[in-house]
Every structure is written in C-alpha cells, then in structure tokens.
Amino acid sequence: MNRLFHRAIVLSLVLAGASFIASTNAAEAQPPEGFTPIFNGKDLTGWHGLNPHASAKLTGEAKEENHKKQRAEFADHWTVENGELVNDGHGPYATTDKDYGDIELLIDYKTVPKADSGIYLRGTPQVQIWDITTPFNPKQPDIKRHLGSGSLWNNAVGAPGRDPLVLADRPFGEWNEVRVRQIGDVTWVWLNDKLVVDGAVMENYWDRSKPLPATGPIMLQTHGGEIRWRNIFIREISEEEGKKILAEAKK
Secondary structure, rough: OOOOHHHHHHHHHHHHHHHHHHHHHHHHOOOOOOEOOOOOOOOOOOOEEHHHHOOOOOOOHHHHHHHHHHHHHHHHHHHOOOOEEEEOOOOOEEEEEEOOEEEEEEEEEEEOOOOOOOEEOOOOEEEEEOOOOOOOOOOOOOOHHHHOOOEOOOOOOOOOOOOOOOOOOOOOOOOOOEEEEEOOOEEEEEEOOOOEEEEEEEOOOOOOOOOOOOOOOOOOOOOOOOOEEEEEEEEEHHHHHHHHHHHHOOO
C-alpha cells in the first residue's frame, strides 16, 4: 500500500474517532456531584413547549387549546444536535415537565447576534440573555444590553438584580456558563464564574403584589435568533439547607 495513502487512512480514522468521542461526550456529559441532568442530550424527553405570554389572558377551553397547540409545535422549532438543545429563534419556550422550588441550576448557552433570550425560574421571567453588542439607545434608557447578561431583567427599574453587577458575557461563538441559585424568591446568578446577581429578590412578573410562586417549571426562552443549550443540571435544595444559606447571606 502506498505510504501516503496509508497515512491518509490512519489520519481519517483518528479524526473520525475524535469526532465520535466528542459527540458522545457532548451527549453524555456527567453532572457534578449532587446534580441531576434534566436534558438527556439525545431527545426532548422531559420537556414540552409553552410560551406563557401567549395564553396569559386566556381561560378555560381557549387556554387548553392554546397549550395543546404549543405542545404540538414544540418539535418544529426545537431539536437536539450533538448533545445540544437547539432552538431556531421561534416557537414556544422549552419548558420542563416537572416543577421546581428551591434549586441550584447549571446551564450553558451559545447564541447569535441580534437575538435575546432568558431563563424563566418557576415559570417566571427571567434571567436575561442579551446581545451585548447592541448599541445603547438613549431613547430607551432603561434597556442596558451593554451592561451584560445574567440579570433579573423583569425586576422593576432600579431594583436590585435588574442590571448585572459586572459584564461577564463571552464573545459570540463561545459557550457561556450560567449558575443560578434560588431559595424562596432570593436569587443569585453567576455568569462565567462571575457573580452578576447577589441575593436579589426576584419579583413576580405575573402579579407584582404577590411573592414569587413556591414552585414552577424552568423555561428556556426563544426570542428572535438561534440559541443552543447544553449541560443542563439541577440540584434541589432542602428546606434546611435553604435556611442555612439565607442565614449566612444575611450576615
């Protein structure tokens, strides 16, 4: 066999093996100790489609029909590629079948210019994801995309957590790593290992006169551009641990 041809075959096999290993690792990423994966990296099991804004003013059968329609549309806009949960920028939000209360959530995302997105906690908006390259518009002084992602965007203007403490976004094309800890309505957010929300109260967007619901689904928003998610792991926090964390935070 020609030596160059043989080397080409060997190189091809090595690259194919590396590609297979990368694909396998992406689909089977192992959660940190104490965490459980809520996306299996293979299909949409455990998730359904729901944009709560689309049915917020509906009741009864009309609301049920809307939810049924959104569930049917879910797989038209959400797919799984190489262990990543991918949205095309349209359709209902990816919503966990299970409701959660006090949690620690780990999740990676990668998005594109001119898109924005977010992570709904207990079905409530949201830990914000911005296109930070969008120029600041003085005519919209309360929208501060340039300050970065990770904040509790739907808190009232000027409220703690509304804007991030630091700019922590990575450039487009790179993965961003989010860690959220929520106990009661108190929320911490780390973006790429930087603290961007420090124990701020997350306001109830749906009814600001009431506290945040005790439980609800995690929702991944779609809003105008492709976004990819991976390594979605969760740890449920016990009442005892939650009290201890809040007590330490008060100190």
